[in-house]
Amino acid sequence: MKVRAYALQAAIVAAVLLALYGLATLVAAKMRGLGVEPGFGFLWQRAGFDIGDTLIAFDAADTYGRAFLVGLLNTVSVAAVAIVASLGLGGALGLGQLARNRLLARLCEAYVELFRNVPLLLQVLIVYVLLIGRLPLPQEAWSLGPDVWLSKSGLALPWPTFTDVGLMLERPVLGRFTFSGGAMLTPEFLSVAAALTLFTAAYIAEVVRGSVQAVSRRQTEAAQALGLNDAQTLRFVVVPQALRSMIPPLANQLLNLIKNSSLAVAVGYPDLVAVADTTLNQSGHAVECIAIIMAVYLTLSLITAALMGGWHGRLLRQQGGYP
């Protein structure tokens, strides 16, 4: 029995190794046949394409490696904005579903059912055509606050910049065609960030609702017997207890959000996947580009999982573990 199990496993290992080796040789031969030398050396070659939306300086003379860095920074920034916004919106919707006001509760439920049941890609596209189709020209931009302007060319914001006199808030100024100065969030960035937020918030709301409902009703009744009002009950009794069961599924939703940010490629926001797509079409290094995508997302996932796990662990230690 034991011998058979060992033999079987050895055979599986051999078969897997052989298949991998065979595939590697086949792919390498095919790539050389197409005039492409396998390996990551191409990252130091000149990219030759421009990127519309960058956090660090980039032009066509820069390398593929730098293009990937630009893409990575874009992925991280759009995901970070969407994480903060969807936690806020999702938390509010989740608590709203449990509100004593029936109308408000039903409204929050309707939101969840509406946004959960439409593909994220469709939501990205809908927000995108709304932004570029229905917003006014920069000359007639809507003012959303002091020095905040929303128009076809995006959302213009004041942004801190270094000047001779130190760190200053630079204000966007309307030029002849569009805004200059400050920061400009493009419609591509906005549509990906907004759709990720709306979609993920619906899932986060369900997580929050489930965790809060799982806290025993007696806890609420006891808190109210002690004279705490609704807000205090929520803040000091219910939410701290709900958090411990909330964090693992919440971490899952954030991981999904980070992976879903790759849909940016559909509206041409230059995230990591979009840069990789351009690069692999242009250079023919398909294996390497896909390996980079996979490695980056796996790393981002591991970092997020570790951060959320650390928070969960600290919370459990503070609260003295499970009863």
Next chain:
Amino acid sequence: MKRHITPANLILGAILLWAGWHLFDWAVLKAVFRPDAAACHALEGSGACWGVVAEKYRVILFGRYPLDEQWRPLLATLLMLGLLGISTLQRFRNRRLWLVWSIGLALFIFLLKGGLFGLENVDTPRWGGLPLTLILTVFGLAGAFPLAVLLALGRNGRLPVVRTLCTVFIELVRGVPMVAVLFMAAFLFPLFMPRGWEFPSLLRVLVAIILFAGAYMAEVIRGGLLAVPKGQAEAAQALGLSYWQVQLTVILPQALRNVLPALMNSAIALFKDTSLVIIVGLFELTGALGLAVDGDPKWRAFALDGYLFIALIYWIGCFTTSRYSRSLESKAA
């Protein structure tokens, strides 16, 4: 005694009424339903232009399928919806359902592909729209399910090598976006094939979808396997059943029944995720709309209305499935 008329309710109700009225005004009263581009442009956004759907519904629903042959994808779609429909009815749930599904799926493919009995041959690159969405979902699920069962059994099994391989595969696939898996289908699978072997894009994408959905469903099924009490397997073994007999006749039936709602959620997720195949150049519903309006200057401005129409189709599909799943759950409880 509950009070229903409170200041909060009044304000909220007023806002709701106001928003609801505007939505109704935009979507119905001021909307243009005729395929009349001039009338749509005259609206200047004050009403919806459902005319884009009236004009382009054939491209939206069936993609680039030849115009004269479009009764075939229509029939195929109705057939698939019928199959899904009768599967929800209690009195059809018996052994013959497998036979009905096998024949139904074969007929579905034959209707689309043709090439026999006088039906004109239509190759897969021309398939699109709703039937393509259904193919990717149904065949994707059919392929992913057995893969998921094997992966779950492997990850829970006793052989360390198999356990490691299954774990690595599941975590690798679950750690990357679906777009990356689709890129593999589009760019890597052709490199993996020996010279002269070529598979149509549809088949490659279907394989990618099966691998992707399989990894997610494997974790769902594994959760179900872990929830079956240990005594069940031990008792079955004591009766002299082999490993596969224990799994297939004792453990899996219990595990799958427990995770049925979660598997339904996986199915809904896959149905929504099929929209991503446009990124590798297959024109299912979402892609077919781009096909219909992007190249047409007269209608390009009304992509929004078209997308809303498609969103409605997806919403109906997802909502009815999730409600059906919930009714199964309450029936089981």
